[in-house]
Amino acid sequence: MGIVVGEISYTNIMPLFYYLDRRQLVERGCTFVPKVPSELNRGMAEGSVDIGGISSFAYAQNAGAFQLLPSLSVSSSGDVGSIFLFSKIPINKLEGKRVALTSSSATSVNLLKIILGRFYGLGVDYVTMKPDFDAMMAENDACLLIGDDAIRTYWNQPSEIYRYDLGRLWNDNTRLPMTYAVVAARKNTISAHGELLYDLYDQMLKSKKRSYENRFDDLIRSIEYEIGGSRGFWQSYFKGLNHDLSPAHEEGLLLFYEYAYDLGLLEKPVKHLPLWQEAAGRQSV
Known part of the structure; x- marks a missing residue:
């Protein structure tokens, strides 16, 4: 058995997936499933999806079952544009x-x-x-x-x-970033398929880096063909997004969870964000 990868079917997360070697990953056991966020959230909670760009709020609802992949998110420090x-x-x-x-x-x-x-x-x-x-x-x-x-x-x-x-x-x-989606993996998937999961994670990091280095040019050409819109619009759109998970992102996310709990939107408070430590360590090498 391999791993099921939930892929949010929106443009804002595309930098993390655009340059993946999908053929190689599929041959090794990855199955990619495009879903809107609510469907992906449900699949992650039920266990039919092993890893995905899960909504930040859905992560908080099931935090005990997941670990976060370091340095990956869909965030903004101002206008998100979508x-x-x-x-x-x-x-x-x-x-x-x-x-x-x-x-x-x-x-x-x-x-x-x-x-x-x-x-x-x-x-x-x-x-x-x-x-x-x-x-x-x-x-x-x-x-x-x-x-x-x-x-x-x-x-x-x-x-x-x-x-x-x-x-x-x-x-x-x-005055803090807002993180709309995090990349999370089920803990049992990490235990069972750690090496394959790390290779997927490494490719996502490289895809993000390459997207930023070429200013999203390849990605935007694809989006223009599929969705429309001007190159100037999409360049401005991606310029407003951020795909990191820095301490400032974590601070903003924990404040979001604090407010959500205070308003009764979350049943349990979320006080910390557990990262997949092995991936964090290997990333720094």
Whole structure:
């Protein structure tokens, strides 16, 4: 048996996967499964997925079963460019209003609840829906979209709609990075397939490095063909993202978990982030 690799089917995590030698990894026992974050979160929790770019919030819900792969994440220190609250009215006027939440996310949904509840002190009625801007806004005052759904809506957003970037709102209030996804592996997978898992991890690090070194040029050409958008847009988009997991990222993530626990969004507090130490040690060699 090999390992099942869950791959978030959004552009923001592509630098970690773009240059993988998939053929070699598949021959050695890796199976790649593309999923939206909510599906990947469920697969990791159930054990049908062994490693993946799991939503930060979903990691916290099952932290005891996972270890984090060092130096890998999907984060931003300001605008993230793909997680937006679209609203018919200014954000500070949403008291008592209805907000539609995308069914594709965990981290972003709870980040919005922290932003509206803690930073703005607002009481809001939430409803979860499939990510469709027109349907979400038909009977609600605002909606949350993430990933490529948010980007496409951004491109076609009606002029009268307000737009708020959740990465910017988090950073403005905390001065810390926001980490939306971490790369986590199940502990039993590390025990059973440590060498294969490390080789996958090493290739992900190299893919990230190569993507940054060539300024995402190859990656952007692929995205332009598949999704559209201008080269300038995608260059600006990736410039706003970060894929590290530094002490500052960890501090921001633990603060996110603290706020989530205080608001009753997490059942248990998360006080530390256990890294896969063998990988951390080998990486530094």
